[in-house]
Amino acid sequence: MNTRKLEPSSCRELLAEYRASGARAEAPERIPFAEVGEKDVYNIAAPLLDSGREIIPGRVESRDSEHSMVVFFAEEGGRWLPLEGAPVLELQDPFHCRIGGKLIVGGVEIYPHPDNEGALMWRTVFYRGSGLSDLEPFFKGPDGMKDIRLVELADGEVGVFTRPQGRKGGRGKIGFARASSLDGLTLELIEDAPLLEGQFAEGEWGGANEAHLLQDGRIGVLGHVACFDEAGDRHYYPMAFVFVAAGAGCSKLSIIAERSVFLPGPAKRADLQDVVFSGGLLRRTDGTAVLYAGISDADAQRLVIADPFAGL
Template sequence: MELMKSAVKTCSTLLNEYQEKASTIDNPVKLTFSGVGSKDVYNITAPFQIDGVTVIAGRVESRDSEHSEIHFFVEQNGTWLPKEGAPVFTLQDPFFTFIHGELVLGGVEIFPHPTKENALMWRTVFRKGKSLNELTPFFTGPDAMKDLRLVELASGEIGVFTRPQGDKGGRGKIGFSKVSSLEDVTVQLVNDTPLLADQFIDAEWGGANELHVLNNGLVGVLGHVACFDEAGDRHYYPMVFAVNPLTGAHSDMELIAVRADFLPGETKRPDLADVVFSGGLGRHLDGSADLYAGISDAEAHRVTIRDPFLKFEQ
């Protein structure tokens, strides 16, 4: 299908469009995690299969800290428990995909800022392997870039979604390029990847969280769009759009949920109360999809929605 793009849409415009539509939200659930002491589990992935079991990767961290770990959880009687013998990585915000038959797992590594005292810098790191215990590092993205994502395209090529900040990306804009193989993914390529046009105003930002190759070869992007309000509070909304990897054309973003669609819960800080961080989307044959999300940097929730990618497959 041909992807149509209008002018850039702000968070306010996207929110108004979402609120004008009939809600498809169903079955809101707060996921229960155990086995990590008093720490929070949030910014989870959707469930995926590895080593013969279904796991969720989640960000595990104390309420008063940004220093987190990625743990892998399996479900037992409605509670998610750490998978016995699974590795633990000192990273934030896990994500996964499968490329050429291997699990590719990524997360955000934080480290001391090279020039600012008592400040942190971050980068996206990738591991791959046939099983959780064989995941070995294979690529580290540029400093100061989160939301770097890879996907195996229908052609067998690798799609690369970037999110530079600063001179090129402001507060954070999404770029797209493609390469022949994982070996061609370099820091230079990531830095040179062109931005998608007319997607964010400079005062707002966003990123890709999870990529779905659709049945016609388009890439469905589950992401987030975010802004500050006048009080300095953050607002993060889960959104989707589609990209044609042959042409680079992309559709408008649209919101698929807002914080009020999920159950009430706790927040890491007051300014994060309206944060929904897209974790993953589980698509079902009946036309529904489960959206897994981190809520207010403190909890992990799920809602069922109408599959937002179906219309791109028509």
């Protein structure tokens, strides 16, 4: 992926490029979560390692509600069950990374809107610890901002991907800033982060979901790009691009999967059927990667794709 000044392509154009590319998408699999009652598990992250076990964080939620919990699941007997002794966080859309040897876990917190009675507001919150057993909250992002993601840079500083909306970001655009350390995170740093150029067409939006430090010091970003159609239905696609922190330049984003390459399944609402929310990538040495994703706000699946950062 070469970096250059970009003109944004629409979701329709990006989807046409993806379909024309013959991109690999194989072995779709529904992840069998259990012991959550009648609730759905969706918008999962890729597995993290804790005490030698693979653990999947997932958003657990009733079909008719937006109030959710993040539960940590471990595989047992072919099913993924809530991990005994792990915390349960009142968050949506979990993510994780490691910085300075610490496990960082985050998600979206919803709370009553301070100026609009009956409405909800949201923000991204972060926990850190040596593992799941001692996670402690340490930072809350700006009100109204989802999809803040962190990555440890080659020089030891912390890269911060942001997603402002409104006057600065419209429906949602990606920004980037650097912090000297986790303790250097501030609301001002996040709110002032410059936007990346040329990523989203007018009226469309997106965000970062996971960041990978590549061997050459660049950052591979897994994210999503989204739009409405004429009927008002939402369309979300997993995408990826490469970012150069030193020069604040990025490659053109590319769609890396779509709803039809996953298994059929339920949707939370009719307007959410064509929604794939990128959760994380497990990159493999054979040039492939396993993409973990939330499907239609009601399901969680994974499938094998070509690693979008292979060779970088």
